[in-house]
Amino acid sequence: MRKFLLVLVAVFPLSLMAQRWHITGFGGISNYQGDMQEKRITTNQAHGAFGLGAQYDLSGHVSVKGGLMYGTISGDDKFNKQEDLRKRNLNFTSRLLEGNLMAEFRLFDLDEKRLTPYVFAGIAVFGYDPYTYDTLGNKHYLQPYGTEGQGLSTYPDRKPYNRVQVALPFGGGIKFRLNDQVTLGYEIGLRKTFTDYLDDLSKSYVDYNTLLAEKGPVAVELAYRGDELKDGNPLYPADGTTRGGEKVKDWYYFQGITIGYRLFGGRNEFRGGAKGSGRQLDCPRNIF
Template structure:
């Protein structure tokens, strides 16, 4: 429990990175995934000690290979994804650890939270013969299943743990799952796999959170007046 006179309201700048995995028509398990990088930047706006509004822009690279012997398509893919989302963040514990007269001066070191929202992705997918070790090594790529770049809707949801180190700095470990409305993240559509459904992906990341204390002090003063 850390002492602080800064209210749990105002702007927080967030940046981070992690790894991503995909669930697509040709890959539904960790074993066939080629885990890719994730990088993000955004902001949270704390409305109260329990609720924040968040927006972010993420880069995600997805990839996998067909390894189901029942569907020997001999295909791999790689997708470059830009994601823009808005979410609601709900703390599962009050940010304040104190009570009574000490409530406004003591804050929890660890706060679990849940996030959910919506947005869109802008993506380009490339598929290639599965015996190539990577897209860069492949001498052949398959025809596009649709026109790229393409846009699709996305619904992210998940949660994390936020660790508070000071009024300015916090670090969060976060896991999010992303439902999309497209079946072409792997560039494998009805032509190759008629029964294919929509593709989804997951991201595990570490986020650095910076709270500009001076600006939030001004905000808090106006709020109290």
């Protein structure tokens, strides 16, 4: 009997800690803001996205959470309002895979209230790889072509951009408790990046002959595509002509529905059982 009570005392705190863990899911859309998408938040050119993660409650108001997010971003000059940018005729698509670690703050404790707004922030690492299709429908990943002179000896200050980057995620939303185990929510999460090349577009055009000699005709074709338009300019822009806006870095974001499932059932121990499922969670007294 004494051994049983010792095991009970050891396991009891672990069961309480287990109630703090949640499995989380996300389903919604992903999009980006950059040289081919001027609006910060829009559903125009958005794509489906999903995520999976875990959350640990430090208290009734604060949690730490981490997970993986997968989505797609794209941009196309044909949707641009500015005529000169439409005539540039560039486009891209990229898959995104993100791993993140964040802190979440809820205004209300969901063990006391059924609804609460919340905010979150943290750090993330993501991978991307922009690509496009030529006039024959062939798919080309853009980074190796150095469309703005990246990696060319003539432009030593332009290095190939890394396709794995760090981002700062932050955002907010609202959560609704369906029962003691399940919550539903809606959130918007922005990602501040430190690159201007999510869309393979940032600075200026480089010399036609230099790009042709070092990277080949496909690189030239994908660097400027105005000649593909019926009324487009067939002449490749002069070296140094503005191609993108390098002063502002690119962003990407997710928005959609979240779901959380508390492991091992019941409300957690922060309420001490007073407003939980009705079961008293006080430790047994005088067991020895």
